[in-house]
Amino acid sequence: MHLLYLDDAGSANNQNEEYFVLGGVSVYEAQTDWFTQELNRLASTVDSSDPTSVEFHASEIFGRRRPPWKNHSKEDAIGIIKGVLRVLQRSYDTARIFYLRSS
Numbered sequence: 001m002h003l004l005y006l007d008d009a010g011s012a013n014n015q016n017e018e019y020f021v022l023g024g025v026s027v028y029e030a031q032t033d034w035f036t037q038e039l040n041r042l043a044s045t046v047d048s049s050d051p052t053s054v055e056f057h058a059s060e061i062f063g064r065r066r067p068p069w070k071n072h073s074k075e076d077a078i079g080i081i082k083g084v085l086r087v088l089q090r091s092y093d094t095a096r097i098f099y100l101r102s103s
Contacts, residue, residue, distance in 0.1 A: 002026045002094075009059070012102065020102045028094040038087045046080065056084050 003026070010020040027035060043054035047068045054068060061069050061077045069077065088097055 001029045003029055003032060018103060021099060023099040024097070025088065026096040026098075028092065031092060031095060035087065035091065038090075039084070042080070042083045042087065045083075056080070 004024060005027075006022065006024040008020070008022045010017045012020045039056065040051050043051035043056075046054045058081055060066065061072075061080055062074075064070055064072055064074070064077055072080070088095060
C-alpha cells in the first residue's frame with residue numbers, strides 16, 4: 001500500500017492569483033518509518049529542544065515570520081528546503097513526487 005500526501009497553493013477560482021499548484025508525495029508504507037527518522041533528524045537541526053514540533057511547510061520556511069523560522073536567514077531557509085528534498089532524493093524508487101501547475 002502507498003500513502004499519499006497532497007497539498008495545494010493558491011486558488012483555482014481566485015483571479016488575483018497567477019498560479020495554482022497541486023503537489024504530492026506517494027510513499028510505500030514500509031518507508032514511512034525511515035522518512036520520519038530522516039525528517040526528525042533534520043528537524044533537530046532547526047529546534048534541538050523539540051524537533052517533533054517542527055513542520056516543514058515551504059511557505060512558512062521561506063516567509064520566516066514565525067518561530068522556528070523567524071531567526072533564520074534566507075540562505076538557511078533554502079538549505080532547509082533542500083534538506084527535505086534530499087530526504088526524498090535518497091528514498092527508495094517506490095517514492096514518487098508529482099505536481100500540477102496551472103496559470
